[in-house]
Every structure is written in structure tokens, then in C-alpha cells.
């Protein structure tokens with residue numbers, strides 16, 4: 001690893017790592033990102049970005065250059081909660097470094113991607129950005145609650161349509177080219193309540209749901225595998241019922257479905273498949289795709305359907321080829337290409353808006369949302385070097 005990109009990234013390593021530690025030490029649950037956004041904005045200004053904007057939703061966008069070809073590196077700056085603190089070997093917000101490993105909530109998912117892409121700007125400032133390129137580093141909000149919402153806003157309301165989006169979620173420094181989508185569905189059955197001492201007078205909504213539950217379990221087993229993203233899945237994540245009292249027959253029952261979508265599975269096909277289940281028809285159950293409308297930390301509400309489409313870019317398309325070439329330039333070895341198991345803001349950039357999108361990030365998917373979350377410090381340096389190399393490849397493509 002002796003390319004000039006890598007050497008330049010090593011030169012800014014101290015500042016990069018300090019910035020990473022600072023943003024890990026600022027807890028930033030979804031809709032509570034204000035303080036970390038301010039810290040990121042400050043760093044972009046210190047590095048000398050040409051323009052730094054916080055949009056009305058609270059996303060921070062740093063720009064360098066003003067060429068016609070736009071490349072945006074996106075990292076969400078919200079994190080999930082700590083979970084059981086007893087499962088952590090150290091303070092989840094310590095940002096301690098030991099033996100080249102940096103620990104803390106957000107280390108892999110995904111403040112490392114944020115830190116590296118912000119510092120890619122420092123490399124561009126030093127090396128010079130190609131005349132035909134505009135570079136953006138975006139630190140976006142609410143991804144953990146509603147993936148892609150921030151980019152729906154940036155595209156629809158901010159009018160930014162990059163020619164290439166790089167999602168900097170953890171890929172173990174591999175080039176990723178898609179992931180399964182997902183959606184959240186509710187199935188509801190209605191009954192008639194009556195006194196629990198004479199249940200035959202009523203119609204129990206929970207019993208009507210029993211057949212549906214069994215059918216959903218079967219449906220999950222029957223969903224077909226699809227290359228290269230694997231099979232879609234469906235599981236019941238919650239069940240609840242209503243009745244006038246605990247001494248009454250239930251008059252309503254609702255299940256919440258977590259549906260993961262693979263290639264060729266959409267909102268319409270997935271709803272149709274549930275409506276076609278014999279038990280759903282027999283119970284006259286209703287099927288609803290849920291909405292998300294939680295306000296951002298700035299108070300802005302931007303309602304959307306909880307449907308996050310699958311996306312995939314082919315291995316021989318120009319963005320993937322440019323990324324493979326950039327990897328070779330940065331590290332003088334061949335890249336590995338793959339895809340994520342989880343979902344990212346790519347659901348909006350690629351899935352909804354069909355903007356060319358790829359993934360590359362420091363850290364590892366397996367540490368996301370897990371105790372003792374961590375990343376290699378070396379990954380931060382490598383990702384920064386790669387992003388700068390990719391800007392140069394992108395300028396040529």
C-alpha cells in the first residue's frame with residue numbers, strides 16, 4: 001500500500017482519527033443528531049470545504065468543486081441505542097483505541113464512513129479536484145429509523161441529483177452493488193366482543209388471526225431464492241389484540257410483518273401475496289403498508305411509506321468498474337465485490353430515484369447494532385484514500 005492516495009491519507013490520519021473519536025463521543029440517536037451535525041459542519045469548515053450547508057431536515061452537505069459531474073459520498077450520522085450496557089466491555093461512547101481497533105457505538109455503523117468521507121475532502125483540497133467534478137460529503141439523519149428518507153428529501157426538495165452516489169456504510173473495504181429492500185406491513189382482523197363467560201356469543205379476532213400466522217410462516221419458507229441477493233423473507237415482529245376487558249372476547253387483532261424483498265419483489269407483489277393467503281380471505285383481514293412521519297431533530301416531518309425498494313447495479317456497469325479501478329490505484333491489488341445483508345440509504349438513491357449507486361465503507365456489517373461495536377483505524381485511512389482515488393476515476397468515466 002504505497003500509492004500517493006494512501007500516503008496522503010496517512011498524512012491526515014491524526015486529524016481523521018481525532019474527528020472520528022469526537023463524533024463517536026457525541027450520542028446521536030435518530031431525530032437527536034443536532035449536536036453531531038454541528039460537530040461535522042465545524043470539521044468541514046476547518047478542512048476548507050467550498051460550501052457547507054445544513055438543510056431544513058438537518059442533513060449536512062459539504063461541497064468541494066463545481067464541475068458538471070456530481071459525486072456524493074453519503075454516511076448517516078444517527079446511531080441505534082446501546083442496548084444492554086452489561087454486554088459492553090467498555091463505555092459505548094468511549095471511542096477508546098486499543099491495538100489499532102477503535103471501539104464505540106457507531107464505529108462500524110457508521111461514523112467511520114462519515115469521518116472517512118469528510119476527510120476525503122481534505123485529500124481533494126490537497127491534491128486538487130478534477131475540473132469537471134463536484135464532490136459532496138453528506139452526513140444524513142434518521143437512517144436507522146427510516147432508511148432513504150434523508151435522500152428522498154435531498155433529491156426532491158434540495159434538487160441534488162448526483163451522477164454517482166457512494167454509500168459509505170460498512171463493507172469491510174469491499175465494493176458493494178446492492179442489497180435487499182424491505183417493507184413494514186400490518187394485517188388486521190376484526191371480531192365481535194362479548195362477555196368472556198359466554199364466548200359463543202362473540203367472534204374472536206385472535207382465533208381468526210391464528211390461521212394467518214400459520215400461513216405467514218409457510219409463506220416465508222416458500223419465497224423463492226433469487227441471485228445474487230438471496231431470498232426475500234417475511235416474519236411476524238409483533239402481535240397485539242384489543243378487547244373491552246380481559247374478561248371479554250377479543251374484537252381486534254393486529255400483526256406487524258417485517259418483509260425483506262429480493263429482486264423482482266415490490267410493494268404491490270408483496271401486498272398481493274398476503275391478500276391471496278386463504279386464511280386472510282377467510283377472515284376478511286385488512287392489509288396495510290405503514291407510514292413513517294416522525295419529525296427530524298429540526299422539527300421537520302416528511303411523511304413516507306415504509307417501503308424501501310431493493311436495488312442492484314450490475315458488476316459490469318461503469319460505476320462498479322470505476323470503483324474497481326480506483327481500488328487498484330489506491331492499494332495496488334484487486335477489489336472484492338459483494339452486496340449488503342442490511343438496508344441503506346441506497347433504497348432512495350438507487351431504489352426510488354435510479355441514481356447510479358455503489359457502496360464502500362470502513363468497518364464491518366457484523367458489528368452493526370451489536371455490543372462492543374468496533375472498527376480498524378486502518379480502515380478509516382484506507383477508505384479515505386479510496387474515496388479520493390474514486391473521485392479521480394469518476395472524473396474520467
Ligand SMILES: [Zn+2]
Nearest residue numbers: 076109110169
Ligand atoms: Zn447504518
